[in-house]
Amino acid sequence: MPPSPSQSDRLVVVGAKEHNLKDVSVSLPRGKLIVFTGPSGSGKSSLAFDTIYAEGQRRYVESLSAYARQFLEQLAKPDVERIDGLSPAIAIEQRPLSKSPRSTVGTVTEIADYLRLLFARIGIPHCPSCGARIQAQTVQEIVDRLLGQAEGTRMTIMAPICRNRKGELKLELERLRREGYVRARIDGTVVDLGDAIDLDGKKSHDLDVVIDRIVIKESVHTRLSESVELALSLGEGMLLAQVEGEEPVWLSERFACVTCGISLPPIEPRMFSFNGPHGACATCDGLGERQVIDVARVIGDPARTLREGVVLAWGRRGSMRLATEVKRAVDALGVDPDTAWKKLPEATREALLHGPSATAVAKKSARAKKG
Secondary structure (H helix, E strand, O other): OOOOOOOOOEEEEEEEOOOOOOOEEEEEEOOOOOOOOOOOOOOHHHHHHHHHHHHHHHHHHHOOOHHHHOOOOOOOOOOEEEEEOOOOOOOOOOOOOOOOOOOOHHHHOOHHHHHHHHHHHHOOOEOOOOOOEOOOOOHHHHHHHHHOOOOOOEEEEEEEEEEEEEOOOHHHHHHHHHOOOOEEEEOOEEEEOOOOOOOOOOOEEEEEEEEEEEEOOHHHHHHHHHHHHHHHHHOOOEEEEEEOOOOOEEEEOOOEOOOOOOEOOOOOHHHHOOOOOOOOOOOOOOOOOOOOOOHHHHEOOOOOEOOOOOEHHHOOOOOHHHHHHHHHHHHHHOOOOOOEHHHOOHHHHHHHHHOOOHHHHHHHHHHHHHO
């Protein structure tokens, strides 16, 4: 009995007769890893490649313009009654591939290249620390956004001077006075810089300088542009815009988190390639795994000494190889070969497992020369 018509989560093949298939009908879940198994000649490739893939590729090519189709190989329609729920298909040629750990399905099919472009062009960066959205805007984009407020809206433009800084901020306040600014916003409250300002030096404070107070209307474009440029200059690429009666909004001309202060470079395709230094993980170098020592497999009974073969990788007790390794350890680190592993200092155990640092070896050599 053939499967029922497809649903959004099923790939349905009805009446497949390609090559040695005998009126095969199957219903497969979409978005799942599916394996076709069976003896040679049972129709695995006929179903997967010559039927499902061929029909998916044929439909994709037919969706293109006549001009584009002339440059692509047109596959023949497979002998099948119906295929429903079929997505555009990609097939990887059945041939020996590179055994490099950097070779993946994404790199072989070049899907990874398109994904890199997709993420770089329409991706929205977020702060890796707090998860807040990070968005950079040009001066003109910021001005246009502010002018988009209703006419008559009262707005204050401010530049952030310091965030969460402990002290009385006397130097910062005096500098703002000398530069001619008359108002500042300290811990959310606007104050007159001409007044005496006494801050608790044991607490942390936020300080913003008021650049302009403006009423939104068509004639203020030039004035607003100048205020925005000045605020961005003082705020190192960031400013605060506060509509009267509302909370201030952060605006930035660079990729930076206003909460955490983390700066990010503009996103570009090479940042999404694990095979290049700009996109590879610094820990695993883009391989997805890293080699570490499993101490449980390297060290035996911690009550044993180096001479008794506690380091299993050095060879069996009494062997020439073990004696050689123990001598090397004694010469390099000055370790007592007859002290139980569990009684050795942590630094010594780390040096035996991972190798001594250059500094430690230099000190040991210096001591040996003095002796």
